[in-house]
Amino acid sequence: MQHHITIFTSNQSNTKLFIDSLSKKNNADFNFLSNKKVLFFSIAEIHKFIKEEEIHDIKTITKHTKQSLKSMSSGEQKKALLNYILTQKPEYIVLDNPYDNLDIAYQTILKKLLIDISKNVNLILIISRQEDVLPVKSNIYKLHKNRLTAYSSLQAYKASRQKNTPLKTLTIPKNNNVVNYKDNELIRFKNVSVAYNNKQILNNISWSICKGDFWQLIGKNGSGKTTLLSMITGENSKGYGQELYLFGNKKGTGESIWDIKKKIGYFTPSLVDSFKGNHSLLHMVIGGFTDAIGLYTKPTETQKSEAEKWLKIAQLSTLKNKLFNEATVGQQRLAMLLRAIVKQPLLLILDEPTAGLDDESATLFISLVNQIASNKQTAIVFVSHRKEPNLEPRSILELQITPNGSNAKRLK
Numbered sequence: 001m002q003h004h005i006t007i008f009t010s011n012q013s014n015t016k017l018f019i020d021s022l023s024k025k026n027n028a029d030f031n032f033l034s035n036k037k038v039l040f041f042s043i044a045e046i047h048k049f050i051k052e053e054e055i056h057d058i059k060t061i062t063k064h065t066k067q068s069l070k071s072m073s074s075g076e077q078k079k080a081l082l083n084y085i086l087t088q089k090p091e092y093i094v095l096d097n098p099y100d101n102l103d104i105a106y107q108t109i110l111k112k113l114l115i116d117i118s119k120n121v122n123l124i125l126i127i128s129r130q131e132d133v134l135p136v137k138s139n140i141y142k143l144h145k146n147r148l149t150a151y152s153s154l155q156a157y158k159a160s161r162q163k164n165t166p167l168k169t170l171t172i173p174k175n176n177n178v179v180n181y182k183d184n185e186l187i188r189f190k191n192v193s194v195a196y197n198n199k200q201i202l203n204n205i206s207w208s209i210c211k212g213d214f215w216q217l218i219g220k221n222g223s224g225k226t227t228l229l230s231m232i233t234g235e236n237s238k239g240y241g242q243e244l245y246l247f248g249n250k251k252g253t254g255e256s257i258w259d260i261k262k263k264i265g266y267f268t269p270s271l272v273d274s275f276k277g278n279h280s281l282l283h284m285v286i287g288g289f290t291d292a293i294g295l296y297t298k299p300t301e302t303q304k305s306e307a308e309k310w311l312k313i314a315q316l317s318t319l320k321n322k323l324f325n326e327a328t329v330g331q332q333r334l335a336m337l338l339r340a341i342v343k344q345p346l347l348l349i350l351d352e353p354t355a356g357l358d359d360e361s362a363t364l365f366i367s368l369v370n371q372i373a374s375n376k377q378t379a380i381v382f383v384s385h386r387k388e389p390n391l392e393p394r395s396i397l398e399l400q401i402t403p404n405g406s407n408a409k410r411l412k
């Protein structure tokens with residue numbers, strides 16, 4: 001009989017510390033792991049392997065391919081890690097939000113696989129969304145801050161939760177930062193293609209993003225969503241020399257990257273890892289007005305009060321003076337999301353923004369996004385594999401993989 005455990009986390013959970021304690025095998029509640037082979041299926045584990053590859057030139061989970069782990073898409077990285085774990089015959093697998101970053105088809109495959117291997121391997125499933133629970137018999141816990149509470153059953157846990165209703169009536173602060181931009185079209189791709197090492201990734205993509213649009217960008221793992229967006233945000237040089245227009249200027253001509261960044265808000269969960277500074281959550285949000293890490297210039301009173309309003313909406317007011325480093329990952333992610341939103345930019349790019357958020361924060365965040373979209377002053381591009389039930393995009397673009405690279409198809 002296997003010994004499975006499900007741990008529900010929220011934005012108040014100190015998940016990182018908890019997983020660290022499992023990894024160091026110094027968690028008193030889990031001392032049964034001390035002489036067991038335990039492997040971790042998590043984004044943090046992928047980062048360890050990336051570091052190993054970069055610093056020590058050691059390829060472990062990507063032994064069979066020339067491509068570096070770092071350059072793989074987030075879904076490809078997770079698949080590589082899973083394949084590696086399965087070859088290692090662990091006694092326990094700790095899975096931290098296992099479905100994040102995986103496309104819907106692969107989420108189904110993974111679910112089946114986990115049910116299958118649960119007959120022989122013990123699973124410790126750490127999840128922030130209730131729908132991610134596995135239909136296998138397991139002991140149920142909730143992690144609040146650093147404390148675990150046991151529940152007699154999944155039903156008992158669910159009964160203890162408040163009903164999660166969409167927040168339709170959120171009022172977002174007035175936009176005091178309207179950028180003077182006359183054209184209707186913000187971004188235009190015309191027959192843009194991208195290849196890496198002779199492998200075609202994007203094939204003749206044509207796509208326009210106009211003022212106030214609300215796009216959802218979908219596509220299987222590796223279809224090129226992040227690549228496409230990175231040509232807008234500036235991290236990718238593949239757009240140079242192509243028919244790519246950013247706010248009226250052909251890429252590489254006209255405005256500097258900093259001028260372009262002023263018009264864009266961008267969030268992806270991994271951004272959180274690159275902000276290690278010792279700033280309060282309030283200052284992290286205010287930094288969104290200038291894109292500075294921390295505060296190099298004194299914020300205006302208006303900026304401060306706007307940032308406070310956003311924190312209030314996200315129910316983070318009481319934590320505004322908390323240091324970013326000391327906040328939970330969930331709180332850090334919400335603060336970084338607000339940082340992208342606070343200036344109500346012309347274009348807001350959200351790459352899997354709800355990954356790792358708990359049900360309440362995801363619901364709150366989706367309501368916020370819908371509300372910003374309804375104002376039609378900010379165009380939104382939202383990438384997500386998860387079906388967020390309340391998300392109301394007005395248009396959907398799918399990147400469809402073909403042997404010659406992905407084509408873009410408008411579904412809505």
Ligand SMILES: Nc1ncnc2c1ncn2[C@@H]1O[C@H](COP(=O)(O)OP(=O)(O)OP(=O)(O)O)[C@@H](O)[C@H]1O
Pocket residue numbers: 067071072073074075076101103196197201219220221222223224225226227228
């Ligand atoms: N620097 C690079 N070198 C080689 N291949 C790359 C590089 N960057 C991206 N790729 C490849 O391009 C493809 C598209 O990657 P991208 O990250 O854009 O996909 P995605 O649609 O965002 O995927 P996911 O849903 O998994 O996040 C992947 O197959 C990836 O391995």
